[in-house]
Amino acid sequence: MHRKVPVNSFLLGGNERKYLTECVDTGWISGEGPFIEKFETSFSKFIGRRFATTVANGSAALDIAIQAVGISPGDEVIMPTFTIISPALSVVRVGGVPVLVDSDSRSYNMNVDEIERKITNKTKAIIMVHIYGLPVEVDKILALAEKYQLKVIEDAAEMHAQTYKGKMCGTFGHVSIFSFYANKLITSGEGGMVLTDDPEIDKTCRRLKNLAFHPDKPRFVHEEIGYNYRMTNMQAALGLAQLEQVETFLQRKRGMGKYYNTALQFLVPHGYQLPLPANADAENIYWVYPLVAPTEEEKNRAVDYLAKRGIGTRPFFWCMHEQPLFINMNLFAGESYPESEKLARRGFYIPSGVALAEEDLETVVKTLRDIYE
Ligand SMILES: *Cc1c(COP(=O)(O)O)cnc(C)c1O
Numbered sequence: 001m002h003r004k005v006p007v008n009s010f011l012l013g014g015n016e017r018k019y020l021t022e023c024v025d026t027g028w029i030s031g032e033g034p035f036i037e038k039f040e041t042s043f044s045k046f047i048g049r050r051f052a053t054t055v056a057n058g059s060a061a062l063d064i065a066i067q068a069v070g071i072s073p074g075d076e077v078i079m080p081t082f083t084i085i086s087p088a089l090s091v092v093r094v095g096g097v098p099v100l101v102d103s104d105s106r107s108y109n110m111n112v113d114e115i116e117r118k119i120t121n122k123t124k125a126i127i128m129v130h131i132y133g134l135p136v137e138v139d140k141i142l143a144l145a146e147k148y149q150l151k152v153i154e155d156a157a158e159m160h161a162q163t164y165k166g167k168m169c170g171t172f173g174h175v176s177i178f179s180f181y182a183n184k185l186i187t188s189g190e191g192g193m194v195l196t197d198d199p200e201i202d203k204t205c206r207r208l209k210n211l212a213f214h215p216d217k218p219r220f221v222h223e224e225i226g227y228n229y230r231m232t233n234m235q236a237a238l239g240l241a242q243l244e245q246v247e248t249f250l251q252r253k254r255g256m257g258k259y260y261n262t263a264l265q266f267l268v269p270h271g272y273q274l275p276l277p278a279n280a281d282a283e284n285i286y287w288v289y290p291l292v293a294p295t296e297e298e299k300n301r302a303v304d305y306l307a308k309r310g311i312g313t314r315p316f317f318w319c320m321h322e323q324p325l326f327i328n329m330n331l332f333a334g335e336s337y338p339e340s341e342k343l344a345r346r347g348f349y350i351p352s353g354v355a356l357a358e359e360d361l362e363t364v365v366k367t368l369r370d371i372y373e
Contacts, residue, residue: 015240184287
């Protein structure tokens with residue numbers, strides 16, 4: 001019997017231990033300490049954006065990014081229905097209204113051609129979310145934002161080291177965010193970053209993440225609703241050590257994606273869809289390796305078969321317009337997004353963590369072969 005193959009795995013083989021030991025030895029363990037600034041500076045340089053602020057996680061990053069661009073009660077914000085719940089939660093929390101678009105059936109990203117007809121006089125912003133490994137059609141979104149004077153928030157949580165037309169993801173829009181959750185390309189355990197080129201947005205984000213302590217007011221006198229969304233120095237230490245290895249991780253992900261693309265071709269005649277190796281704007285970074293089964297039943301059969309043999313999978317995102325939370329809030333009544341609904345029901349991703357060995361990938365392929373050949 002082969003060993004278990006987890007759906008996600010990470011590597012902590014660089015300076016992680018050394019930097020964490022430094023935190024313990026120096027006593028810098030809270031939301032203050034030298035690694036925070038080091039991580040912010042290195043990350044902003046890596047992405048190529050003027051300002052970067054660490055936060056507790058990617059969802060927290062979205063919360064303050066949304067507030068920093070001025071989304072307020074009644075404002076409509078356009079976003080994909082097929083994504084994690086975080087962007088919709090951030091909008092709803094400030095009293096805004098998420099407005100959804102369907103997905104492109106091949107890239108899994110938001111179908112940007114649907115955006116324009118969703119724009120009303122209440123539309124304030126667009127959240128562009130890059131899904132699974134290929135970038136969204138950024139230029140079309142930026143052109144619409146320009147035409148209708150909208151704010152743009154780029155959710156690049158899954159896109160560390162990906163580019164769009166040669167330019168780094170995370171450099172687009174008024175503000176962009178990343179996550180460093182344990183399944184992201186680089187991790188700080190939990191963690192996130194907000195980036196911008198606008199000094200005012202940066203200042204607001206730094207205030208909001210720190211209980212909105214005001215730099216020009218006496219300490220403990222507040223004017224705004226802030227959060228404690230600070231990242232700890234220990235998380236920043238991890239994040240910095242991970243960032244030093246990002247190119248290696250990226251190559252490993254790409255290597256795995258290419259291996260699976262060749263080795264899993266036998267699934268195609270069975271009605272499966274494999275991820276696109278590239279689109280017009282970028283090569284896939286395979287943050288995860290997504291499969292779309294021909295039917296929901298077939299997906300369940302494959303996932304169960306793999307699970308019984310110790311191989312982890314994850315289902316795709318569940319659509320925003322089908323979330324009980326939002327249905328109970330009377331949002332999205334009667335709306336349907338067929339491509340996203342199909343993906344949510346038929347899609348799953350297979351192990352592709354950076355710590356996997358060649359043998360693990362072979363096990364995954366062989367087990368899928370056992371089902372179909
Ligand atoms: C992971 C993720 C987030 C949220 O990040 P957390 O750090 O888990 O809060 C937001 N958006 C997308 C697209 C993600 O994949």
